[in-house]
Amino acid sequence: MTEAKKPKCICAIRVRGTVRASLDVRNTLQMLHLTRNNHAILIDDRPSFTGMLKTVRNFVTWGEASKESVGLLVKKKGKLGGNKKLTDEYSQTVGVKSLDELAEAIFDGRIEYWNLPKIQPIFKLHPPSRGFKGKIKRSYGAGGELGYRGENINDLIKRML
Numbered sequence: 055m056t057e058a059k060k061p062k063c064i065c066a067i068r069v070r071g072t073v074r075a076s077l078d079v080r081n082t083l084q085m086l087h088l089t090r091n092n093h094a095i096l097i098d099d100r101p102s103f104t105g106m107l108k109t110v111r112n113f114v115t116w117g118e119a120s121k122e123s124v125g126l127l128v129k130k131k132g133k134l135g136g137n138k139k140l141t142d143e144y145s146q147t148v149g150v151k152s153l154d155e156l157a158e159a160i161f162d163g164r165i166e167y168w169n170l171p172k173i174q175p176i177f178k179l180h181p182p183s184r185g186f187k188g189k190i191k192r193s194y195g196a197g198g199e200l201g202y203r204g205e206n207i208n209d210l211i212k213r214m215l
Contacts, residue, residue, distance in 0.1 A: 057067075061098040063098060063124055066097065066115070067093070067214070068083065068091055070091065073122075085106065094131075096160060107202075118208060119207060120208045121157070122208070125161075127159040131179065131215065139150065148165065148171075180215070
C-alpha cells in the first residue's frame with residue numbers, strides 16, 4: 055500500500071507587468087489572483103497549479119516556501135476583507151487556536167489559504183530590499199529572477215516583507 059505524498063506549499067510572486075502578454079497569460083494571472091506586481095500567493099503543488107505556473111513562468115517566480123516564511127507571510131501580510139489584519143480570533147473561527155497553528159496547517163496542506171472564508175487570497179509585498187539581484191526578463195537559472203527558484207524563494211520573501 056502506498057501512502058499519499060504530502061503536498062508542498064508553494065509561494066508564487068508576480069515580478070513583471072503584462073503589457074505585451076498574451077491573453078492566456080493574463081487570464082491565468084487573473085485566476086491566480088496575481089493582478090499586480092509584488093503580489094504573492096500560497097498554493098500547493100497539484101498539477102493544475104503547476105500547469106498554471108508554467109503558463110505564466112515569464113511573469114512570476116515561485117518555489118517551495120519554508121514553514122518560517124509561511125508564518126511570516128500570514129502574520130505580517132495576511133488580510134481579511136476590508137483590509138483588516140488577521141487575528142487569533144479569526145483563526146479560531148477557522149478551527150485552529152492561533153495564527154502560528156494556522157500557518158502550520160497551511161504549510162502542511164491541511165488548510166488552503168486562498169480558500170478560507172472572508173480572506174484576501176494574496177499578500178501585498180514591498181519591492182525587495184536592495185532590489186532584485188538579476189534581470190527581471192531572464193529566468194532564474196540564467197541569472198535572472200523569473201521562473202522556478204526552489205528553496206531560494208524564502209530569501210526573496212524575507213527581503214520583500
